[in-house]
Amino acid sequence: MSAENVRADSERRRTELRDFLHSRRARLTPADVGMPEAGRRRTPGLRREEVAVLAGVGVSWYTRLEQGRADNVSGEVLDAVARTLRMSQAERRHLYLLSGLNPPLAPAAPPGGVPAELHRLLQAWAPRPAYIRDRHWNLVAFGPTVEELLGYGENDHNCLVTFFTNARYRELQPEWAQAARGVVARFRGDAARYPEDPRFDAIADDLRSVSPEFAELWARHEVAEDGQAVKAVAHPDHGDLVFEATLLTVPDLPGYNMVMYNPKPGTGTAEALERLAARELPARVG
Known part of the structure; x- marks a missing residue:
């Protein structure tokens, strides 16, 4: 694949990732994720800040993820975002692929470390x-x-x-x-x-x-x-x-x-x- 095609493919993925995450946010309300309603909103769905806080990731990092500019994306973080946005297994797999990671073969195991x-x-x-x-x-x-x-x-x-x-x-x-x-x-x-x-x-x-x-x-x-x-x-x-x-x-x-x-x-x-x-x-x- 030529360098031009690589750049075009990368741009396509960034656009698709941005639109995909935006659409997953837009279909949820604060009540859907257990948050109190906070008056009328100019646009439907969760704000980026709310997704970031609920997923336990930084707001600026999540913004870069949604823009396709995040570095060192991990499966653990993607799983947290997927849970927050109520993604199905197929959607979670799609998120991995758009982020440049191989989807896990099975649902993620809960975090360990506790004896x-x-x-x-x-x-x-x-x-x-x-x-x-x-x-x-x-x-x-x-x-x-x-x-x-x-x-x-x-x-x-x-x-x-x-x-x-x-x-x-x-x-x-x-x-x-x-x-x-x-x-x-x-x-x-x-x-x-x-x-x-x-x-x-x-x-x-x-x-x-x-x-x-x-x-x-x-x-x-x-x-x-x-x-x-x-x-x-x-x-x-x-x-x-x-x-x-x-x-x-x-x-x-x-x-x-x-x-x-x-x-x-x-x-x-x-x-x-x-x-x-x-x-x-x-x-x-x-």
Whole structure:
């Protein structure tokens, strides 16, 4: 193939990738991906900033991807974009090909790195919810009742992003507004422990672009440390639940924490979990 034909083929792929991703964004609404509606939009569908935040990639990087200019595209990132945009297996395969990668032969495996014994611990803690997050607050492993009781969905990849963008999660939290200030202060406190890690600023910058509430709180520069907390959940099926949340370090995984929720005595939460224990809920990892 001549150099001219190579350039023409590359340009065709860039155009097709741009149009393909734009069309996948346009067919979804914020409600489709669990985000709150934010008034009328000039154009239909999700904004680039929203796709980037939900997929856990930088806004500028996603913009370059949609323009066919992104470097070092990985399958893991493409899978995150495909999940966010609700792509079918055929669409996901098409995304790989347009991005210049060979599609995997099977659906991507969930991210690893968490020892099997910790997965067993999360399973054993049920029906009480628990999960493991890394130092950037990315969710890396779930106990089997986290989705049911706390409102996390299959596209939730980061605790902070979920707190400010997941409409169902917010609906379950009767004290969401009161808790938001402390959540942001704790994330800034964690970021201060890793002053040379740019990922914290990248997460905050991307989240500011889609959440005015986060942007306002981040601008206050308040700092707090993680520790024990009380979490209230107004659940439509299980009633009012109140948990004591404890953050534990994971010695074998530096920077990782296990967040474990225990019923607060005298709130009826333990009894609600006993009723839930009779149900069989599948575990979810990643």
